Amino acid sequence: MGQKTHATDNQLGRDVSAHLPHPGGLRGLPALDPGQRRIWALAAPHLRVRGNDRHSLYAFGIAAALLESHPEAEARVVLPAILLHDTGWSRVPGDEVLEAIAPGGGRPDLVLAHEREGARIAEGILGALGHDPGLTARVVEIIDGHDSRREALSIEDAIVKDADKVWRVSPSGLDTIMDWFGLDRADALRLAASRVHGHLFTDEAAAMALALTALESLGGSAEVRALD
Template sequence: MTTPKTPVADAGRAAGTAAAHRADANPAAVDSATADFAAAYPVRPVPAPGPVDTAPIATTPAALEELDPLWRAVVHETRTRGNDIHLPISLAFAERLCRAYPDADAELVRVATLLHDTGWAHVDESRIISEGFAGDWRKAAIRYEHEKQGCDVARRVLPGLGYSAEFVERVCDIIDGHDTRPAAHSLEDALMRDADRLWRFDHAGIALASSWFGMDPATYTDRLATEIVPELITQAAHDMAVADLARSTALLKTAVIR
């Protein structure tokens, strides 16, 4: 099933959004946008007005063909940090989330999700695990670097595919800070963040990510339950995560193999 495209906001609104959300340009404005989002969606996890699909994500892969030109433009960037597994699964979850939250700009969520971690291909790969997953990881320099590089990728590939300058900056507003900014500043930002986490609950995500941390699947799935589920912003993502985690732990026999 394909999420419908929603129109890109008019140039004035988009330009204003870009200026407001750029942390390096105006941190106070970013804080204001975050506060506005929290005020607009005061209940957490954010209730879903649309249908919530908790079936295995393999039953609804990301829309075919529509984004293929963008995928082809970033093949190089998919070959680092398991992005060729992480990004397609995250995009499939993003599309599901957009169906659950029809007020979101689905096109923005989808493109930002597809590109959000492409910056890992342009940083020192040896530092990704040692720095990007250790200690206070939100403050790790390598995290900021991959966000900046991801924005550079977006600005390089999107204009040639017909995306407007304003839309590109809205994509970058989400990419720049998706790991290091402590809270979401819009519904689209929240959905991308949740999609970025949801892939971990699928058995493919568990297999890949547990190897990054040097954990057995039982230990890693315990961590998902105690640390990652509480981070999810939307109720739809929470429901998907809980359903996927139950399936994955049963499949991997983590209650016994630990």
């Protein structure tokens, strides 16, 4: 599920790397700061379930992008919450994790259990790191209900919920969902889109999800496939 990281050709025929813009001057390049890396180091062992480690990192990037449009939101709440939100799946029996969200069924009791356990794990991790108690309480409140709660408690909660969902229609999300349920890419996109569009809180997330869905839909078209 990796991305293409190196060129396989240089059609121009000369090196242009000296003329590239400095990455520090570009927006939309999220990276974990030292404090977030400490959170991640403690969260990661709890996220090695159904690809939640990869999901959480990509959702972190989506949340960071949404924060660019919402300066009123507290990043010190949103970003720890998105890194920690799915840690509770580590407390659900492995053979039941996917049954919790499977099409045509689902186990709401397990969804609630992972939220509750995730909130407990997050509180322990942030406490161990000496995180501000007031911010920790807000992070824990968001995690305990991030899937089951239909309304957003705050702009921070809205951004966490939206980042979590938008990932589903991203390339990483579709790669993952295909293998969860044995679906081809088109069917995975139909399933993911049905669980994303109409369920987002911010206009920015809705636009992001629409763009990702449009690109995936076009990528599966006969015209694009004919170019391969």
